Amino acid sequence: MDPRKFSDLVIFNRVAEERSFTAAARSLGVTQSAVSQTVKRLEADLGIRLLSRSTRSIAPTAAGERLLATLAPVIAEIDAEIDDLEQLREEPGGRLRVTCGKHAADTLVWPAFSRLIAAHPEIDGELSVENRHVDIVAERFDVGIRLREDLEMDMVAVPVGPHLRAVVVGAPRYLDSCDPPHTPRDVSAHRCIGFRNAGGTLSPWSFEKDGHAETVKVSPSLIVNDGDALVGAASAGMGLAYMLEDLAAPFLNDGLLVEVLADWCPPFPGYHAFYSSRRHPTRAFTLFLESLRAETSATTSK
Known part of the structure:
Protein backbone atom coordinates (compact mmCIF):
# COMPACT_ATOMS: atom_id res chain seq x y z
CA MET A 1 0.00 0.00 0.00
CA ASP A 2 1.08 3.55 -0.75
CA PRO A 3 2.18 5.01 2.64
CA ARG A 4 0.30 8.21 1.85
CA LYS A 5 -2.95 6.30 1.38
CA PHE A 6 -2.57 4.66 4.80
CA SER A 7 -2.12 8.12 6.34
CA ASP A 8 -5.23 9.30 4.50
CA LEU A 9 -7.21 6.35 5.86
CA VAL A 10 -6.13 7.15 9.43
CA ILE A 11 -7.30 10.76 9.01
CA PHE A 12 -10.62 9.62 7.51
CA ASN A 13 -11.12 7.28 10.46
CA ARG A 14 -10.50 10.13 12.90
CA VAL A 15 -13.00 12.40 11.10
CA ALA A 16 -15.60 9.62 11.23
CA GLU A 17 -14.96 9.15 14.97
CA GLU A 18 -15.19 12.87 15.75
CA ARG A 19 -17.97 13.59 13.21
CA SER A 20 -16.15 16.86 12.66
CA PHE A 21 -13.28 18.08 10.48
CA THR A 22 -12.40 20.71 13.08
CA ALA A 23 -12.33 18.29 16.02
CA ALA A 24 -10.34 15.74 13.99
CA ALA A 25 -7.82 18.42 12.97
CA ARG A 26 -7.42 19.52 16.60
CA SER A 27 -6.78 15.96 17.83
CA LEU A 28 -4.28 15.32 15.05
CA GLY A 29 -2.48 18.63 15.49
CA VAL A 30 -3.03 19.80 11.89
CA THR A 31 -5.22 22.39 10.21
CA GLN A 32 -8.89 21.85 9.38
CA SER A 33 -8.10 22.61 5.75
CA ALA A 34 -5.46 19.87 5.63
CA VAL A 35 -7.92 17.31 7.02
CA SER A 36 -10.62 18.33 4.55
CA GLN A 37 -8.25 18.16 1.59
CA THR A 38 -6.99 14.73 2.70
CA VAL A 39 -10.50 13.26 2.81
CA LYS A 40 -11.30 14.76 -0.58
CA ARG A 41 -8.13 13.23 -2.02
CA LEU A 42 -8.97 9.82 -0.56
CA GLU A 43 -12.47 9.94 -2.02
CA ALA A 44 -11.04 10.95 -5.41
CA ASP A 45 -8.51 8.11 -5.32
CA LEU A 46 -11.23 5.56 -4.46
CA GLY A 47 -13.77 7.11 -6.82
CA ILE A 48 -16.51 7.02 -4.20
CA ARG A 49 -17.90 9.34 -1.52
CA LEU A 50 -17.12 8.26 2.04
CA LEU A 51 -18.70 11.07 4.07
CA SER A 52 -21.99 12.89 3.81
CA ARG A 53 -21.53 16.54 4.66
CA SER A 54 -24.08 19.12 5.72
CA THR A 55 -23.83 22.50 7.43
CA ARG A 56 -24.51 20.85 10.79
CA SER A 57 -23.02 17.37 10.69
CA ILE A 58 -20.80 14.81 9.01
CA ALA A 59 -21.69 11.14 8.75
CA PRO A 60 -20.23 8.15 6.89
CA THR A 61 -21.98 7.04 3.72
CA ALA A 62 -22.83 3.37 3.22
CA ALA A 63 -19.47 2.92 1.51
CA GLY A 64 -17.80 4.83 4.32
CA GLU A 65 -19.44 2.60 6.95
CA ARG A 66 -18.26 -0.48 5.08
CA LEU A 67 -14.70 0.82 4.96
CA LEU A 68 -14.80 1.80 8.64
CA ALA A 69 -15.98 -1.68 9.65
CA THR A 70 -12.62 -3.01 8.47
CA LEU A 71 -10.45 0.03 9.12
CA ALA A 72 -11.43 1.03 12.67
CA PRO A 73 -10.54 -2.32 14.36
CA VAL A 74 -7.18 -2.43 12.55
CA ILE A 75 -6.24 1.09 13.67
CA ALA A 76 -7.42 0.34 17.21
CA GLU A 77 -5.24 -2.80 17.26
CA ILE A 78 -2.21 -0.86 16.02
CA ASP A 79 -2.77 1.83 18.66
CA ALA A 80 -3.03 -0.83 21.38
CA GLU A 81 0.18 -2.51 20.21
CA ILE A 82 2.02 0.82 20.24
CA ASP A 83 0.78 1.44 23.78
CA ASP A 84 2.12 -1.99 24.78
CA LEU A 85 5.49 -1.26 23.18
CA GLU A 86 5.72 2.08 24.96
CA GLN A 87 4.96 0.28 28.21
CA LEU A 88 7.98 -1.97 27.59
CA ARG A 89 10.21 1.09 27.86
CA GLU A 90 9.11 1.50 31.46
CA GLU A 91 8.64 -2.10 32.54
CA PRO A 92 11.67 -4.43 32.62
CA GLY A 93 9.76 -7.55 31.55
CA LEU A 164 42.29 -4.96 33.80
CA ARG A 165 45.96 -5.86 33.85
CA ALA A 166 47.92 -8.68 32.25
CA VAL A 167 50.91 -10.28 34.01
CA VAL A 168 53.75 -12.59 33.09
CA VAL A 169 54.17 -15.33 35.68
CA GLY A 170 56.14 -18.46 36.32
CA ALA A 171 56.49 -21.03 39.09
CA PRO A 172 59.34 -20.44 41.58
CA ARG A 173 61.00 -23.74 40.61
CA TYR A 174 61.01 -22.72 36.95
CA LEU A 175 62.42 -19.23 37.65
CA ASP A 176 65.04 -20.71 39.97
CA SER A 177 66.32 -22.82 37.09
CA CYS A 178 66.95 -19.92 34.72
CA ASP A 179 67.62 -16.20 34.51
CA PRO A 180 64.27 -14.35 34.81
CA PRO A 181 63.45 -11.96 31.94
CA HIS A 182 64.22 -8.27 32.48
CA THR A 183 62.77 -6.94 29.21
CA PRO A 184 60.00 -8.24 26.95
CA ARG A 185 62.54 -9.42 24.38
CA ASP A 186 64.11 -11.70 27.00
CA VAL A 187 60.91 -13.78 26.92
CA SER A 188 61.98 -15.38 23.64
CA ALA A 189 64.77 -17.21 25.51
CA HIS A 190 62.27 -18.93 27.82
CA ARG A 191 59.86 -21.80 27.63
CA CYS A 192 56.45 -20.18 27.18
CA ILE A 193 52.87 -21.37 27.52
CA GLY A 194 50.68 -19.98 24.75
CA PHE A 195 46.96 -19.28 24.82
CA ARG A 196 44.86 -19.90 21.71
CA ASN A 197 42.03 -17.37 21.63
CA ALA A 198 38.49 -17.63 20.27
CA GLY A 199 39.60 -16.75 16.75
CA GLY A 200 42.04 -19.66 16.67
CA THR A 201 45.16 -17.50 16.82
CA LEU A 202 47.73 -17.31 19.59
CA SER A 203 47.26 -14.33 21.89
CA PRO A 204 50.20 -11.92 21.63
CA TRP A 205 52.07 -10.76 24.71
CA SER A 206 51.66 -6.98 24.87
CA PHE A 207 53.82 -4.68 27.00
CA GLU A 208 54.16 -0.97 27.65
CA LYS A 209 56.59 1.17 29.63
CA ASP A 210 57.18 4.93 29.64
CA GLY A 211 54.95 5.36 26.60
CA HIS A 212 56.76 2.66 24.62
CA ALA A 213 54.58 -0.26 23.53
CA GLU A 214 56.01 -3.61 22.50
CA THR A 215 54.34 -6.82 21.39
CA VAL A 216 56.11 -10.16 21.56
CA LYS A 217 55.06 -13.17 19.52
CA VAL A 218 56.22 -16.15 21.50
CA SER A 219 56.97 -19.65 20.20
CA PRO A 220 55.22 -21.67 22.91
CA SER A 221 56.29 -25.11 23.95
CA LEU A 222 52.74 -25.70 25.19
CA ILE A 223 49.43 -24.24 23.97
CA VAL A 224 46.08 -24.20 25.83
CA ASN A 225 42.74 -22.53 25.19
CA ASP A 226 41.41 -22.40 28.75
CA GLY A 227 42.30 -19.99 31.56
CA ASP A 228 42.36 -22.65 34.26
CA ALA A 229 44.67 -24.81 32.16
CA LEU A 230 46.94 -21.80 31.59
CA VAL A 231 47.26 -21.19 35.33
CA GLY A 232 47.72 -24.89 36.02
CA ALA A 233 50.50 -25.26 33.47
CA ALA A 234 52.37 -22.24 34.82
CA SER A 235 51.99 -23.44 38.42
CA ALA A 236 53.37 -26.83 37.38
CA GLY A 237 56.60 -25.16 36.24
CA MET A 238 56.07 -25.67 32.51
CA GLY A 239 57.25 -22.17 31.63
CA LEU A 240 56.20 -18.52 31.63
CA ALA A 241 52.58 -17.61 31.00
CA TYR A 242 50.85 -14.36 30.08
CA MET A 243 47.39 -13.97 31.63
CA LEU A 244 44.98 -11.58 33.30
CA GLU A 245 46.11 -10.64 36.78
CA ASP A 246 42.96 -11.76 38.59
CA LEU A 247 43.42 -15.29 37.21
CA ALA A 248 46.91 -15.43 38.67
CA ALA A 249 46.17 -13.52 41.91
CA PRO A 250 45.30 -16.49 44.18
CA PHE A 251 48.44 -18.35 43.06
CA LEU A 252 50.60 -15.25 43.44
CA ASN A 253 49.27 -14.78 46.97
CA ASP A 254 50.03 -18.41 47.84
CA GLY A 255 53.54 -18.22 46.38
CA LEU A 256 52.78 -20.81 43.69
CA LEU A 257 53.48 -18.24 40.99
CA VAL A 258 55.88 -15.29 40.80
CA GLU A 259 55.37 -12.22 38.61
CA VAL A 260 58.10 -10.94 36.29
CA LEU A 261 58.26 -7.84 34.07
CA ALA A 262 55.80 -6.07 36.39
CA ASP A 263 56.95 -2.62 35.28
CA TRP A 264 56.07 -3.50 31.68
CA CYS A 265 52.44 -4.42 32.46
CA PRO A 266 50.24 -1.35 33.14
CA PRO A 267 46.43 -1.53 33.46
CA PHE A 268 44.24 -1.20 30.34
Missing part, protein backbone atom coordinates in the same frame (compact mmCIF):
# COMPACT_ATOMS: atom_id res chain seq x y z
CA GLY A 94 10.52 -9.48 28.39
CA ARG A 95 13.56 -11.34 27.15
CA LEU A 96 17.21 -10.49 27.80
CA ARG A 97 19.89 -12.55 26.00
CA VAL A 98 23.53 -11.91 26.91
CA THR A 99 26.72 -13.45 25.52
CA CYS A 100 30.25 -13.22 26.94
CA GLY A 101 33.44 -15.16 27.50
CA LYS A 102 34.23 -17.24 30.56
CA HIS A 103 36.47 -14.70 32.28
CA ALA A 104 33.92 -11.91 31.85
CA ALA A 105 31.17 -14.22 33.11
CA ASP A 106 33.10 -15.27 36.21
CA THR A 107 34.34 -11.84 37.24
CA LEU A 108 31.59 -9.45 36.16
CA VAL A 109 28.60 -10.65 34.15
CA TRP A 110 27.17 -13.52 36.19
CA PRO A 111 27.02 -11.59 39.50
CA ALA A 112 25.26 -8.68 37.75
CA PHE A 113 23.02 -10.91 35.63
CA SER A 114 21.89 -13.11 38.51
CA ARG A 115 21.17 -10.09 40.71
CA LEU A 116 19.02 -8.55 37.97
CA ILE A 117 16.98 -11.71 37.40
CA ALA A 118 16.46 -12.17 41.14
CA ALA A 119 15.20 -8.59 41.45
CA HIS A 120 13.02 -8.81 38.32
CA PRO A 121 11.69 -12.37 37.86
CA GLU A 122 9.45 -11.08 35.07
CA ILE A 123 12.55 -10.91 32.85
CA ASP A 124 13.25 -14.07 30.84
CA GLY A 125 17.05 -14.18 30.95
CA GLU A 126 19.60 -16.20 29.00
CA LEU A 127 23.35 -16.05 29.54
CA SER A 128 25.53 -17.75 26.92
CA VAL A 129 29.15 -18.24 28.00
CA GLU A 130 31.49 -19.12 25.15
CA ASN A 131 34.97 -18.03 24.11
CA ARG A 132 34.20 -17.12 20.51
CA HIS A 133 33.26 -13.95 18.71
CA VAL A 134 29.47 -14.09 18.53
CA ASP A 135 27.55 -12.15 15.86
CA ILE A 136 24.93 -10.78 18.24
CA VAL A 137 22.72 -9.49 15.42
CA ALA A 138 22.62 -12.78 13.49
CA GLU A 139 22.21 -14.86 16.65
CA ARG A 140 19.66 -12.48 18.19
CA PHE A 141 21.49 -11.52 21.36
CA ASP A 142 20.52 -8.25 23.02
CA VAL A 143 24.01 -7.49 24.30
CA GLY A 144 27.51 -8.92 24.42
CA ILE A 145 30.46 -8.29 26.73
CA ARG A 146 33.97 -8.04 25.27
CA LEU A 147 37.17 -6.06 25.47
CA ARG A 148 37.01 -2.85 23.47
CA GLU A 149 39.71 -3.94 21.03
CA ASP A 150 37.61 -6.93 19.92
CA LEU A 151 34.49 -4.99 18.90
CA GLU A 152 33.16 -4.40 15.40
CA MET A 153 33.06 -0.79 14.22
CA ASP A 154 29.27 -0.61 13.80
CA MET A 155 28.52 -1.53 17.41
CA VAL A 156 27.61 0.81 20.25
CA ALA A 157 30.08 0.15 23.07
CA VAL A 158 29.63 1.13 26.72
CA PRO A 159 32.38 0.59 29.32
CA VAL A 160 31.05 -1.55 32.17
CA GLY A 161 34.02 -3.12 33.93
CA PRO A 162 37.08 -1.93 35.85
CA HIS A 163 40.49 -1.65 34.25
CA PRO A 269 40.51 -0.52 29.72
CA GLY A 270 38.31 -3.43 30.76
CA TYR A 271 35.13 -4.96 29.43
CA HIS A 272 32.54 -3.14 27.34
CA ALA A 273 28.88 -3.97 26.77
CA PHE A 274 28.09 -3.75 23.07
CA TYR A 275 24.91 -3.84 21.03
CA SER A 276 23.73 -3.04 17.53
CA SER A 277 23.45 0.65 16.66
CA ARG A 278 20.19 -0.21 14.88
CA ARG A 279 18.53 -1.58 18.00
CA HIS A 280 16.74 0.53 20.60
CA PRO A 281 17.72 -0.61 24.11
CA THR A 282 14.89 -2.12 26.16
CA ARG A 283 14.22 -1.36 29.81
CA ALA A 284 15.64 -4.78 30.75
CA PHE A 285 18.84 -3.94 28.86
CA THR A 286 19.14 -0.59 30.67
CA LEU A 287 18.70 -2.28 34.05
CA PHE A 288 21.34 -4.86 33.11
CA LEU A 289 23.86 -2.09 32.38
CA GLU A 290 23.06 -0.52 35.73
CA SER A 291 23.62 -3.88 37.43
CA LEU A 292 26.98 -4.28 35.66
CA ARG A 293 28.10 -0.84 36.81
CA ALA A 294 26.96 -1.59 40.36
CA GLU A 295 29.02 -4.80 40.29
CA THR A 296 32.04 -2.84 39.08
CA SER A 297 31.63 -0.24 41.83
CA ALA A 298 31.29 -2.95 44.49
CA THR A 299 34.42 -4.72 43.19
CA THR A 300 36.62 -1.63 42.98
CA SER A 301 35.56 -0.39 46.44
CA LYS A 302 36.74 -3.58 48.17
